[in-house]
Amino acid sequence: MTAIPFIRLSRVELRKQVDTRAGLWLLVAIAIISAGLGVLTLVVADASSVTWTALTESASIGQLLLLPLIGVMAATSEWSARTALTTFTLEPRRTRVNLAKLTSASLLGVMVMVVTLAVTAVLNLIGILARNTDGSWSLDWGILAGMVLALVLLVWQGVAFGLAFLSTPIAIVAYLALPTIWAVLTVSIEALRGPAEWLDINQTLLTLMAGTTTGDGWAKLTVSVLVWIGIPLAVGLWRTARREP
């Protein structure tokens, strides 16, 4: 007998993320929100500012908000639906399964971005023809790479929070609320402002998406990722390895 190849494990995990109603409807919601925001930019924004890059930036908000929830559910549904029983009898190497969840969720993020680019290309063409927009086809690679990396990191954060809490509602609330609470605290408490630059993942990811991360910005990004993704992921891998389905 040979081991289950990691690629195959990841493909099955990807399929599990989109073959339930919850997963499917989240994808539909992302498509509607992203397409809606792209169209809104096309119709409302100043014609001289409408470019492929600008359309892509606004159309990506849907997945940045909602795709991490698919990551959360990839981790939590094993326990809420008790499929962990099947999953871990077919692949007892549980950390390997979790790594496949991270890999497949990242792949889903990249695929969603590729689809977004295709849709915004069509919108850009419509803009050129119908509104005489700027319509520049030159992509800002700094922004694009920043958005893809930010999306992958947010999806990882979703998986990490899901693994750490192992409960869908608690993990989603924690994922949405904790970074925001921290951001609010750092604004209101003077002494936290220095550390906040290093520990506010919302801020470091915004800089990343703007394509303006430089020098110590990368160090700040790394530190915030270690805190907000690394720690919950480590806790989650540890809990998964020990928990009885």
Place this chain on the structure above:
Amino acid sequence: MITAEGLTKRYGKRTAVDNVSFTASPGRITGFLGPNGAGKSTTLRMLCGLATPTAGSATVLGVPFRSLENPGLQVGVLLDAGAQHHGRTGHEMLALSAQLMGLPTQRVDEVLELVSLTPREGRGRIRGYSLGMRQRLGLAHALLGDPSVLILDEPANGLDPAGIRWMRALLTSFAGAGGTVLLSSHLLLEVEAMADDLVIIGEGRVLAQGSAAEMLASTSIEDLFFTTTAQHGREDVTS
């Protein structure tokens, strides 16, 4: 072949399984009996690597379950037919596992037919399945990878009489072809009809084990069960 050696599981101060040792041999059906809370399910979970023993060890096909490569092709497991994502269809649930094991999708249709679930039922979401249908789906899942070992916790639960008869024939022929079957059940007469070996546990300990023929030579399975586990049916209490 399944072996348990000194398997022990403690949760805090409570000892769920206490020094359990037995062997389930190829070509034989081993019935695993005991009242509710005796530690059957916990023992089966340890055999399948889902729970870590506090002490002792277990092997399936000569190695610890967690060391098996692609275990679905070697060991069929049904521990809880209810532990499925109710939003998936029966077919999709099997197709996911088939893909993971590296089997063609066609195998899904084969096992669905084997457990008498129609293609139409296979396309329905598990949410709408009766207990008996979930049990059949669970058995289909256990058989999917054409394993040589079956570990089944209460597989007859929820099956109708025809289903129980079908399962008995299936397991008997599985063992007849050299397979190892370990099954727990509360249906004593059903176990008597099938099992070659018996392991009876109570309060986490093995109370009796041996070949069914010898153990049942001079007593009925019910008398054996109740004297061994020192439990009495309600009729006995009132009479």
